Amino acid sequence: MRLVQHSIIGYDFTMNRIHFLRPIGGLMAWAAVLMSGCDAPVEQYPPNAVHALVVHHRTDLPTEAAAQEVTQLIDQWFGTPLEPHWPAELLSGQAAKGLVDQDRLLRAPGSFYSDQDNLHYGLYTEHCVRCHGVNGGGNGAASALQNPYPRDFRAGIFKWKSTQRSARPTKDDLRRLMVHGAPGTSMPSFSRLSDDDLDVLVDYVIYLSVRGELERWLLYGAVEEIGYGDEPVEDPFRFGLVSIDNATGDRASEAALYAAEHLKRIVDQWGQSAEVAVPGASSDPASGSSVDADSVARGKELFHGQVANCAGCHGVDGVGGVNIVDYDDWSKEYSTRLGITPTDRQALEPFEALGALRPRLALPRELAGGYAHGGADAVTLYRRITQGIAGTPMPAVMLSETPSATALTPDQVWDLVHYVESLLETK
């Protein structure tokens, strides 16, 4: 009997034998502390604090009161991530009213889930927010580790589109970008999404862009034009008192009219984007036939020539290696345009504290053996060359009907296109 008992104990490590589990327990407790309380649903769009600081630097005036009032107005008109709203009431014309579909809008922000019919909700939260951020500011959680940075929709500047440089993209442009992604950047291809879901996201990008652009205009306008100081201004000019109901008609205050006018202008830019397509881009003379070697040779000459001087940035034969220190428009806004050197960490610190990303060099693409981020077909390249790339240092070439010392003819641009095509890798 005694033997048996010993045997049991003999094989019995007793619990202290598994005390190596204790560190795991400790770590779990630690992990629980780390993880608790960080999942409150997003109830408010974060205000554009960086822009408020930019306006402050530009005007040397206090912006706090203005920022607060503008946020109130924007929230009134555009709702919250829990209940986004397209202010169709304030717009005239079917195109503007229907630019963003209210029902689609509701499927973009908020927590994500799907139902038995595979209808997805919270699409923007599921797919985009970690890069583009809740308010489309391009400074989502994962943004700082990417080059180029994800787009800040709020400036209304877009690179990869079929429209003229300063124009907004069309809905088709946005959709095409989402389906194809931007190879060479972290912008993914969302080709797995249904057409319906893509429509939702297209509308939501436009919504965020309009919302963000209005916010920016009003911030600047409030301080520079309406005269907000340390205190909000008197009633008819107060943004904070404007709601969606008292923004039109007889009861509309000065502030409401001011804001509505900006809203209308911004929305119209989106609505009319299809009308400002790049002229002449639809007629590649070589389309259908194979590109002839002469055209490529002429293009090569132009590439290195005085007028276009592509080689000045993209290097001889497009191999890069040119040392150009320049930044994109998004980061210039809070650096060079305020007289701040983009590498001056100390001067940038207040901006970074509010969520601005550290300025990164906007390097010209290595074209030889490289990849186009925004599409490499001839028509797209024609647009890039005649418009440049919005938001970046890449300039547009001047066009004229006859060859001149400062401009290229459309045929010469096509030659350039064919040369660039011969450089680029295609996938």
Place this chain on the structure above:
Amino acid sequence: MTQTEVETTTTDEATGAAALGSAWQAPASDSAASGALARSKWLHVFSVLAVCLVWPLIWVGGMVTTMDAGMAVPDWPGTYGYNLFLYPLSTWVSGPFDLFIEHGHRLLASVVGMVAIVMFAVAIKGEPRRWVIALSGLVLAMVIGQGVLGGVRVLLSDRSSAMIHGCVGPIVFVLCCLCASVTRRSWWDRKGFDGQSNPPQGVGKLALGFAIAFLCFAYLQLVLGAQVRHVQPLTSTKMFTHLVVTHVAVAAGLLAAAPVLLTLTRRCGDLTLSRLGVGLIMFVTLQVLLGVSTWVVKYGWPEILSSLPLGEGYLVKSKGFFESMVVTAHVAVGSLILANAALIVMQCYRQNWLAAGDQSVQRSPSGVAPETA
């Protein structure tokens, strides 16, 4: 035998060691006793089954997270009002992929739950070692807890609990592996020094401490990974960047530490430990490759690697099949590393225990413990 006596054996104090030494020798010298006290074969069978089910379960769960399908079924414990097991097969299989994997994850988890119940029952019935019974009980408790946590995640639609669920899942897997390991025949049969071959050697404090530290850092790494994975909409860029940098730094640390751990633990000459150590090196190496690949398929070719021509023009494909598999493999191999490290720690303890027992045997002239002599 009191708790304190056992405690002292780890510090190799003569009395405690002698007491234990006598104990482990007993069954070997008494065939009748060892026959009555056979390890529970069935517990081993079901533990192995659990291991073979939980790892795929982690894959499926990881797939649920990778596809953001966590909320494809909004209710719990039912599925769209149906009892979990009665949800129509046709709707499940032909329905959206998100629903397919989320419901599949639940079904597989229930199977694991049942296996865990059987494990515990079998252990109570046939397993002579109390601590092994306790271990199987712990497995059951953790499986239930994990299931409830999964349900809470769904009911609250809460991503923090999804993260905790993701951090506890691997622990369930580790416990199943431990249970399967200690019920192996080789574990049971190896009773230290038989008086003929070389006496077993302990692994030493340094090796043991190193193994424990490795285990802790492997888990820390998993928690960090879970934070990166379950990034919240309002997580700041600074926080995310810190998490990623720390995750990569700890990865480098683990990669460097794995061979050191092997060197330290193999000194004792135990083959099991050496094998586990080699396995760990392979898993960690694989994991680092998978980690880099995970970054690439989710965030594109990183700038640090821009000198490699491979990635130029790389296109991130959201939720592509291959991409999802890479990411999910990174999650699943994380659990393997954790389990592997835990087995090493346990094997170290066991080795020390065997060695401690052995010393007492050597002290007794006959090579057999006093009581049984």
